[in-house]
Amino acid sequence: MIRRPSQPRERGIPEATVARLPLYLRALNGMAERGLATVSSEDLAAAAGVNSAKLRKDLSHLGSYGTRGVGYDVEYLIYQISRELGLTQDWAVAIVGVGNLGRALANYGGFVSRGFRVAALLDADPEVVGDHIAGLNVEHIDELETVIRLRGVSIVVLATPAAAAQQVADRVVAAGVTSILNFAPVVLSVPEGVDIRKVDLSIELQILAFHEQRKMDRMTGGPAMADEWPEAVDL
């Protein structure tokens, strides 16, 4: 297999647009659940937290322009974005690390409904290997390379402790996988051409904190924050 990671993308969708497509998809799925058939660019933009001009520009990259006075067809736009993101394919995913987070991810309904099929669960702990979770038996990490090859795993989810993550990532990459989703609280180094994304479960909590702070400011009559730069900030 010849990899040409530096080759420009065939279709020029900006990276920032790619990052927003899942947000539109999440908003659209919520609308579909509530039975909405069409949505205006203003309403969809508001639900996704962007301005409507940007939304229209993003969707124009998909060849989706909506209908004047009607807006976008919710189901069709879900299909277009899903296709663009590759979610109409079936992606075999392996989850490495079957602690609480790995188990939660294995049982997470939102993966299957987006085209992600959990094809393997792997762990190094003999106490955990053999456990039956979400229809799968947990396999030993020694089987990693075999499992990746035989089941066509194209994305690996790392839910190991921080100390084990880099070693597993190295093996995953050596086995030919070029997409890693990292839940372990550590920055991993991978060769060029490997896409790695780090999940920070506190991101949404941070946005809530911003609004909560503003609500408290309003109740107390103004910000109660120090303006000085403290000697040490523990982050």
Next chain:
Amino acid sequence: MIRRPSQPRERGIPEATVARLPLYLRALNGMAERGLATVSSEDLAAAAGVNSAKLRKDLSHLGSYGTRGVGYDVEYLIYQISRELGLTQDWAVAIVGVGNLGRALANYGGFVSRGFRVAALLDADPEVVGDHIAGLNVEHIDELETVIRLRGVSIVVLATPAAAAQQVADRVVAAGVTSILNFAPVVLSVPEGVDIRKVDLSIELQILAFHEQRKMDRMTGGPAMADEWPEAVDL
């Protein structure tokens, strides 16, 4: 307490900027971990997946302009963003639903390091109540209102099954909490003035799938996707 949820914000930071601040913070924390002292707007923008003009505009809302030829001081920018997001305060968080996901969240180091202190774990299952997790005893959901009041809980994380989430959300709101982070796979309705954010753990996986699809296209010589709109899309 008088709540004025419709009052305009004292400082006019656009909502879209607020949503990007945690992304900058995540990128900056990664840089700080790697020992970087300063960062250019171009590098920070690339790490956060936005364009650098937007980054500079976002940061200008915080009064942060960097230094020509040097860039931004990483630690100071972490402090400024953290302060703006309210992360230099201590937020008491209650996690409702102590299954695998609730346990994983209770043990998640990324909360504490961002100013979120898990002050309570609650569950309805008598088998789970009394379990000792991350330094806390799981309490019965009947204690929800008491716990919120006595421990000053300002943000509730819902990690219950979908069927229980709305009922818990109603009680949380009645107890005066106006910030809810929802991991349950269901759309909740809450009164105006309550901020609710839904976490979709598959968002980052979707971005990976997009790139994986592109890599496969390059190897096979072009997109293998159907252009037709199929009869049924199961999302």
